[in-house]
Amino acid sequence: MREIEERKMAERQSHAKDEFLAMLGHELRNPLSAISSAASLIGLPGASGEAVARAKQIIQRQSHHLGRIVDDLLDLSRAMSGKILLNRVPLDVASLLSTCMETYRTTGRTADYHIRLAAQPGGWVNGDATRLEQIFSNLLDNAFKYTPPGGHIQVEAEVDDDEVVIAVHDSGVGIAPELLPHVFDVFVQGTSTLDRAQGGLGIGLALVRRLVELHGGSVYAESAGPGEGSTFTLRLPRTEHRTEKKATMMEHSEQAKPTVLLIEDNEDGREMMAMMLNCYGYQVHHAADGVQGLQTAASEHPDIALVDIGLPGIDGYEVARRMRADPDTHHIKLIALTGYGLAEDQRRVLDAGFDLHLVKPVDVEHLLQAIGNCTAGAPAYVKQ
The missing domain is CATH 3.30.565.10 (Histidine kinase-like ATPase, C-terminal domain)
Structure with a gap:
């Protein structure tokens, strides 16, 4: 009798997983379809300004929806394995x-x-x-x-x-x-x-x-x-309320804009992030791989470097280690950009010499906050 119940339970769990995968496909395809259609509309010669503005809103909203789906999946995995770090x-x-x-x-x-x-x-x-x-x-x-x-x-x-x-x-x-x-x-x-x-x-x-x-x-x-x-x-x-002094932080507009080096191998992602930072008044140098990034850092002496971890050739960890070992670049503030956010990933990032760790996708507010924290000498690791 117990074996029959266990088999039924296993069948129900298997069916639930099959339904979940079907739902996941559905939930991903819907926003992807909307984003694809909106992007195509923007490129049409006869598209009105109102239609283009609407299409941009759709892309932004559906991209956010996709990000929520991915975040929920990753967060559930981290939570079930006890790998979520709480900033309490x-x-x-x-x-x-x-x-x-x-x-x-x-x-x-x-x-x-x-x-x-x-x-x-x-x-x-x-x-x-x-x-x-x-x-x-x-x-x-x-x-x-x-x-x-x-x-x-x-x-x-x-x-x-x-x-x-x-x-x-x-x-x-x-x-x-x-x-x-x-x-x-x-x-x-x-x-x-x-x-x-x-x-x-x-x-x-x-x-x-x-x-x-x-x-x-x-x-x-x-x-x-x-x-x-x-x-x-x-x-x-419940905990007792204790009044604590809040650290004062300079707003983005109150401090001189640091020069930024962006090392990212994804061409579209690199171009969009550079354009976004330019819009906020940052001078941006960029590189498509680790070796080129090290050369640019040595020649341009940026104040801060945004470094993708999954780079071709030498990865972001090695880029950070070499920049820290070079007297000409050891002073540059380093922010890691990665799709991995587990505790061991954060440890590896900080051990390699990075100042901060950001998990992709990074929205503009988090990115500007990270740059501000880094140039203000805030503690390592910005929680997403």
Whole structure:
């Protein structure tokens, strides 16, 4: 009997993985198709200025969507293997929730819903702001996904002795009793439909649970059944609020712009990043491989170098080691650009002599912040 149950469980898991791969293909192809069509429209001679502007918005939005998909996949892998590093500081949960909700309002996500936020003051936790925002966003995304327009979504936060309790209530489709115990399992989500209107990869809640556990908390779901809405509640250890002095940092516009060397073998990526930095007033030299990058660094003496790790010939680690060993280039600030963000990747980057570590894709705000931190002598490693 036990063997039969184990076989059925294995079959269900195999089926869930097959469905996940099918959904992943669907979720990737949709934004890629939109980006491809928008890029083609921009190149048409008869395209109006309004159409081109709209196409650019679509490319930006869909690129962000693709980045979210990749981030969720990578984050889940890191979280499940315990390789996510938390940058923990005292945080006010009420303030974090308010900021998160304001972002949703600004982007128009809340327009068709009745939204209420009730956050009790004094709920401080020792947490990673980026990861806690990721938890809240995933829970809100889940509520919006499964609540029809016109529905109610309520977010509450209160202090319960030595815990801070956050609950997200929705009046949506609810959760079937047989699904309720498994909503935080990987690849599990509600009934899929052909039009995939609700979308998603079925990994958001699994990531939520793991991130909450890394913070020393717990999360659980409740629902009276289909059509009865659902409530997701998470409990985090409470901490005492201690006022700390914040380090003052110069704004980008308040300091002289450093000259930048960009070493990147991807031609399109190199061109776009150079153009972007030029738009912000930076003088940019660029190189397509490690050897050329070392030659340019020696001849141009830039203030800072952005170095891709996966370079042909000699990789970014070797570039950093040689630049640090050369008296003519050892002073140059080094920022690593890589698609890998695990703890051992960060260690290798810093051991090679880099000042900061950025995980691709890097948006303009993170890049400018990294350059500002680096030239201001901030500690190594900028968390994404």
